[in-house]
Amino acid sequence: MTDRILVNGVSAPRFSVPLELRAVAITLALGALGYTLFPDDLAFLTRLISITLLVLSLDLVTGYCGVATLGHAAIYGVSAYVVGNACLAGHSDPLLLLLVGAVAGALMGLVSGALVTRFRGLPQLVLSIAVGQLIAALANKLSSVTGGSDGLSGISPGRLFGIYAFDMYGRTGYVFSVAVLMVVFVVLLRIVHSPFGLLCQAIKDDSLRARMIGARVYPRLVLMYGLSGVVGGIGGALNAINTGVVGLDSIGFERSAEALVMLVLGGAGSLWGALIGSIVFQVFEHYVSAANPFHWMTMVGALLIAVVLFAPKGLVSLGGLLAGRATYVMRRRP
Amino acid sequence: MSQSLLELRNVSMSFGGMRVNDDISFSIGKGERVALIGPNGAGKTTLVNVISGDLTPSQGAVHLAGVDVTALPISDRVDAGLVRTFQITRLFKSLTVAQNVALAVMQRKGLTSNIFSSPIDRPDVRREWERALGTLGIAHLADRQVSQLAYGQQRLLDLAIGLALEPKVLLLDEPAAGVPSEESSKIIEAIDRLPSDIAVLMIEHDMDLVFRFARRVLVLANGKLIFQGDPREVTHHQEVRRAYLGSYADARHAS
Structure with missing residues (x-):
């Protein structure tokens, strides 16, 4: 029966300590691998991690709760702006800024969740876009707070733990980001395998049935939106801390849509899927856009079509299949 | 009466x-x-x-x-x-059989607001979902995904969820x-x-x-x-x- 669990690694039925350890090991290994592959482009990697947090955040509501949203970058962007302003106002401790981002994201998540999860299906999707556009428009108009189309700049965070300065090579920023991603990922693994996480998946599967076992669907979805906001907010905070600037691109529709594409690519409803999808998409984009600046979007499109055709449940399902096959082969051996 | x-x-x-x-x-x-x-x-x-x-x-x-x-x-x-079952089964398809019933048990016990613990193996919860599955003779399917069950087995599971809600x-x-x-x-x-x-x-x-x-x-x-x-x-x-x-x-x- 264990092999079945592996085949469906997408939603491993039981939580166990090794899962957490595996997550720690894998994120650290990926961090080291990134450092080895792109030693001169750590800025790219820190950006990648920040966006990965947005995709993980989206996975919580879309993959685990079945909420259709194309406005998730609002959470990310609002948090980035709040963190940027906090830093410009003199609160420059990176950990404090991370906390500020998490709180801003949580509030933004609760508000958008309270609106968006009132509805289902297309009205929900449209409402999520409307909320996203509204926030983006506000960011553009409120230039005294956001810098308008010029964006916020000159955000310079203080030393990490009062010791490690954010250097121009981005080493501190990178290590900091990998550590944050690792912690967030492990905590999220616990959450999605908790009773609350299971209930959210149950609501996604059949919300009437969930009501019929006594679940209060709406408050659960809003709570998950709030948690998702924390994660997206941390992503936004990392963006502001690492790049030193916050622009309208971090809040707009395109960012939301791109996050959804990454999630679908990797596999919605699995944290591993969100991780894989955002890494593959961004690394692919990085290489291909450098190699062919004119047609890279075409290539990304082709990749997506291939994935949707051959692995509609995302890249993570391929991994699951491989693992299942390997177990099967090993078990067949005498 | x-x-x-x-x-x-x-x-x-x-x-x-x-x-x-x-x-x-x-x-x-x-x-x-x-x-x-x-x-x-x-x-x-x-x-x-x-x-x-x-x-x-x-x-x-x-x-x-x-x-x-x-x-x-x-x-x-x-x-x-007040608990019901459905004419056409409605189950949580992305969860396992055990998780379907355990969720009902945990919901009844007010444990579903718990966002950190490892739910299903809590002894009091486990005892109950195992008993509900056992009553309907589907305990051996506990780790299966619901999507892998035959229709008759799904009906049994639907009833098991109902029983688990006491x-x-x-x-x-x-x-x-x-x-x-x-x-x-x-x-x-x-x-x-x-x-x-x-x-x-x-x-x-x-x-x-x-x-x-x-x-x-x-x-x-x-x-x-x-x-x-x-x-x-x-x-x-x-x-x-x-x-x-x-x-x-x-x-x-x-x-």
């Missing part, structure tokens, strides 16, 4: 101009086994939806253990002990419909073994099962309750025979 657990008072349900349930009143007491029968389109499932809270009746009231629950949401009714009033919407005989006998056994103090209302077409299970029969035809009483009498009732039973009643009557 001792204490009334479920009571309908003049319940009517209309969709547009169509009256699907028309002025229905009955009550079910502790430990009673009642079957709701009627031809297709009589309004049986609508009535179950009204009782469970999925639909709000156009008129009338639903009382649960003496409390008017007409305006209460589904989840509050479940908390009060109902006071259980509504069974055609529990054995479309189920192969091997599994349907398991379902019937499980229904026979239901705790004797809970009230059960079962919609069923299989008259053999109705006669075996029910001490009282309600007959619904064209949205109206046209008969309630002893199952042995239902076959003699002229209106019922005309509306529903047809040749079956004649055959049984003759034998």
